[in-house]
Amino acid sequence: MGLITNLRKNIVRVVDRLFSDSDPKRIGIYGPPNAGKTTLANRIARDWTGDAVGPESQIPHETRRARRKENVEISRDGKTxxxxxxxxPGVTTKVDYKEFLEHDMEKDDAVRRSREATEGVAEAMHWLREDVDGVIYVLDSTQDPFTQVNTMLIGIIESQDLPVLIFANKTDLTASNVQQISNAFPQHETVPLSALEGTNMDEVYGKIAEYFG
Structure with missing residues (x-):
């Protein structure tokens, strides 16, 4: 009987850990290439832990594997x-190696990076379907949000019943148009920000604490 009792206690402990509110929630940062996802991830990580998540670059698909920063504790408005x-990685329907050639890259390197980026897109989709508890969806507010990729990803997020925040990034640029993003996805709240300059991060952190807390 003692063995069975101990086994039951161990199972209860495992289940409690799996469903504990104190465990970190995995929040995926998604969006198309060059929307500023890594810049935002680094901004959040540096503000709350002092460390970056990964390198930033103007070259498309610089993030070709999912990168994770654990135990980032955010507190705002009494919520933690x-x-x-x-x-x-930025999700797209096709990764063309010619994109990399435009950045003075040798063809062999461009082909290799395009292959890695394609694998990274598949990994990102796996995370979305299996391994995240919520989504921060980052869009470049200077670009038209009505794209096949954005519509598809938002649809998948909704079908998974995941909480999602849409961040309209790059408000520091004159061509920024936050309203067009709000109009594209009116069913979700849109928060404007500049991850590069740190503009409106107080609201960003307040929304993260509210939606994912």
């Missing part, structure tokens, strides 16, 4: 949330 940030 402990999250693991998952910075994912």
């Amino acid at each position: 949330v402990n999250i693991d940030i998952v910075d994912t």
